[in-house]
Amino acid sequence: MLWNDQIVERRDCINIEDRGYQFGDGIYEVIGVYDGKPLLLTEHMERLERSAREVQLTLPSSISNLKNRLEDLVSLNELEEGIIYMQVSRGAAPRWHEFPADDISPVTIAYTRPEERMTTIENQGATAILTEDIRWLRCDIKTLNLLPNVLAKQKAVEHQAIEAILHRGETVTEASASNVFIVKDGELYTHPANNFILNGITRKKVLQICKESALKLHEETYTVTDLLEADEVFITATKLDVIPILKVDEHTIGTGSPGKVTKKIVKAFRALYEQEV
Numbered sequence: 001m002l003w004n005d006q007i008v009e010r011r012d013c014i015n016i017e018d019r020g021y022q023f024g025d026g027i028y029e030v031i032g033v034y035d036g037k038p039l040l041l042t043e044h045m046e047r048l049e050r051s052a053r054e055v056q057l058t059l060p061s062s063i064s065n066l067k068n069r070l071e072d073l074v075s076l077n078e079l080e081e082g083i084i085y086m087q088v089s090r091g092a093a094p095r096w097h098e099f100p101a102d103d104i105s106p107v108t109i110a111y112t113r114p115e116e117r118m119t120t121i122e123n124q125g126a127t128a129i130l131t132e133d134i135r136w137l138r139c140d141i142k143t144l145n146l147l148p149n150v151l152a153k154q155k156a157v158e159h160q161a162i163e164a165i166l167h168r169g170e171t172v173t174e175a176s177a178s179n180v181f182i183v184k185d186g187e188l189y190t191h192p193a194n195n196f197i198l199n200g201i202t203r204k205k206v207l208q209i210c211k212e213s214a215l216k217l218h219e220e221t222y223t224v225t226d227l228l229e230a231d232e233v234f235i236t237a238t239k240l241d242v243i244p245i246l247k248v249d250e251h252t253i254g255t256g257s258p259g260k261v262t263k264k265i266v267k268a269f270r271a272l273y274e275q276e277v
Contacts, residue, residue, distance in 0.1 A: 002073050002110035005061055018107060020089025024145040027051040028087035032239040033112070036080045041067055043201045047142060054141045057090055060106045070110060077112045083239055086110035087144060115239060122266055125244035125258045126162035130224065131155055133166035133173050140195050152176035163235055165248060168196065170223045178237035179203040182230035183261045188217040202236040209268045215261065232259035242266045
């Protein structure tokens with residue numbers, strides 16, 4: 001694993017006064033690894049840098065160095081298929097709510113984990129549920145504060161669903177760990193990348209695919225009713241890639257099978273991935 005700037009044997013210790021542990025005062029990224037190579041690593045590191053800036057956290061080393069260390073980590077672990085998890089906390093200091101003194105250094109941790117692609121589910125589709133979005137108002141920052149997401153995901157698991165799609169009142173935002181797209185009359189809709197959602201790396205690639213494929217896409221809000229009456233629904237996330245949603249709660253989406261627009265996105269994303277790695 002990566003501990004600050006050193007690759008070391010895996011360690012399970014944690015300082016009880018680490019602010020990531022006590023306050024969720026930190027940021028993180030999850031990067032997919034395909035065929036031994038991190039996918040879209042530059043984009044993930046750019047988002048890490050943005051998150052750090054938004055929470056006034058100084059990264060302990062340059063983005064270039066972090067990228068190199070993560071690539072070293074994948075190589076040393078001989079990881080072919082899986083993820084890299086990386087987080088940076090504000091550091092370990094006596095427990096006060098305000099930021100610690102300047103001499104307290106951030107703590108960086110990263111490790112790899114084998115994880116297979118979800119090709120079968122991507123081909124066949126899955127189900128989701130709806131639940132109220134109870135998160136804070138800066139969902140655009142990828143912080144360690146994930147309890148509302150955990151509760152939503154657990155609710156999905158208890159209903160044998162792959163995801164919990166979140167809504168604030170009637171407005172659909174995203175899902176517990178993914179972005180949501182709907183298709184109506186051949187056109188795509190997804191919530192704009194503002195403070196109510198995390199601008200997913202896979203989401204951004206899907207937007208690029210739509211532009212290159214001349215698919216009409218609207219980054220605008222839509223309602224729960226729009227979602228349930230959509231012709232197609234799919235979710236996107238790192239390593240999840242693009243998953244068709246065939247049913248939300250008790251409502252069948254479209255024909256109840258993956259739609260042609262979603263299939264086109266799946267195919268294009270796979271081709272993009274093959275080019276990237």
